[in-house]
Amino acid sequence: MTLSPRLPFFVYGTLRPGEPNHDAFLRGRTLAEEPARWEGALLYDGPGYPYVVEESGREGTVYGDLVTARPEEYPALLAALDRLEEYAPDDPRNLYERLARKVVRAADGTAVQAWVYVAAPSVAARLRTRGKLIESGDWAIRRG
Template sequence: MVGYGHPADVVLVGDWDGDGRDTLAVRRSSTYYVKNGLRGGEADRVVTYGQTSDAALAGDWDGDGADTLGLRRPPASASPSTQPPVFAYGTLRTGQSGHGVVGRTTKELPGRAPGLDLYLISGYSFPWAVANAASTDGIAGELFWFPSSTYASDIARLDRYERYDPSQPASAQLYTRERRATSHPGVSAWVYVATPRWAGIARDRGTRIPSGDYLRW
């Protein structure tokens, strides 16, 4: 027997098997418990074909006169991604010298990353994103989404290009990789941001790009 009554249970009643008797179905997390009849004495059936986000629906979907237990599953896009895109603002952007490093993507969008300023430092051929909470417009760039199957290797490749080693302290690096908000509602992305040491150098000796756009300044 199944102990029904968990606060998160969804309970449906209908003649799911067409035998003329009501059947009790309970969804708990990703499992459906189906009771064969309400009179007792029959064994329970456990069905594990659902997802926690499924909506259970009752109706005579096949026209046989008996209710059928149906599921409505939201599209994958309705779930927030656990693999954020990368926000590229310099040489990784389309048409720039490092764009070939980006590799295969599943989606690309232009956008901005607030809370950042963009600087050039004499002697370096690439820009530096420097944290500035007062910068509401932020900096311009592109968001690149990568396939789930290659996501880890794609991020590792970009880390190497940016000379970022997550195992090393910030003091030994040019950038840190930070997850930051973007101009797309609900979308955050990895951004390579100047470490405190290099941010200080950029502010003291660098040139700020007023537009925040490496390609249009």
């Protein structure tokens, strides 16, 4: 088994502060949580939870938070988030894939490599044709 690099996580849906999974999975396990964005991606309603779809060459920004785990919590947190997102490496049944992508810190505009759970290819294809786009790119204000 290959070890994953210890990257921060870019969360854009139910793991953001104030959303239902934040306290259950992240409270007490992080060193930092800061606003960030991912450019070149679109946000779709799941419903009940969102999916990000990469869109190279297309305008789109997804807003979320960059979460840095406490070192002693990292392995358990990574495993918990993989379970939450029902992600297993190389499993064709995945709804999400965990990919390393560059996201941008809102505070200073620096780019940071982070784990992002994105729609698996089959899910992304369905969303592109029949999905409900969240035009703002921000799950927290989707209803507003």
